[in-house]
Amino acid sequence: MRKRVPALFLAVTTAVVLVGSPPCAVAGIIWDTGPATGGYPYGWILEGTPGFEQYAAGRLPLTGPVVLTSIEGWISGASLPGGDISVAIYAPKSVYEDLPGDLLFRTGSFSVAAGAPAGWYGIGGLSIPLGAGQYFISFEPTTPDAAAQMPQYDWWPGGYPGFTNPMPSYAFYWGAEAAWKGRGGMYGSRVGMRISGTEGAEPVPDPGSTLLLLGIGLVGLRAWRRRRN
Secondary structure, three states: OOOOOOHHHHHHHHHHHHHHOOOOOEEEEEEEOOOOOOOOOOEEEEEOOOOOOEEEEEEEEEOOOEEEEEEEEEEEOOOOOEEEEEEEEEEEOOOOOOOEEEEEEEEEEEEEOOOOOOEEEEEOOOOEEEOOEEEEEEEEEOOOOOEEEEEOOOOOOOOOOOOOOOOOOEEEEEOOOOEEEOOOOOOOOOOOEEEEEEEOOOOOOOHHHHHHHHHHHHHHHHHHHHHHO
């Protein structure tokens, strides 16, 4: 007579295999605006002075799950003291207001040296899981004396080239008014960002959860064997 393995054991071990199997994912650039063409003072100043903070954010649309691995901004320390900067990720404020709302993630800090030339500055080694939707990526100084700039040169109507691939929209935080706004003034309407990640990737399962599933399956198999004997 053919003996059947209990359904509980089969179901749990199948779940373990599925949970532990890597998804079909593609790593690469998620969004790249290209570098800005301008320099100081044509851009948005990132400022850490309490009560006068200034941040710059761009909206990132995602059509599917992504795990972000690095976030960079086109930043300069020219004519400024530089300092430490972090990256914050926000959900949109509402479907009616194209501005940052609730804070979702904040990275550690990276440094921009005083007088540093414009270039890509940011933080790598990240593993930030995001689902399909809209997000704001914001560059924010983390020390009171920090000041750097995110240059841009498309403020003059028809006069200068802008980014090759600007983000759908931007927002700028004015600490003096404690509010996000859709424009950064005459010299800060767009800034440069380069965001990398793995598209189609889901968060890595907790090893403890996988072992728990396997343990449940083994317990079920042992009980089945006892009943059979």
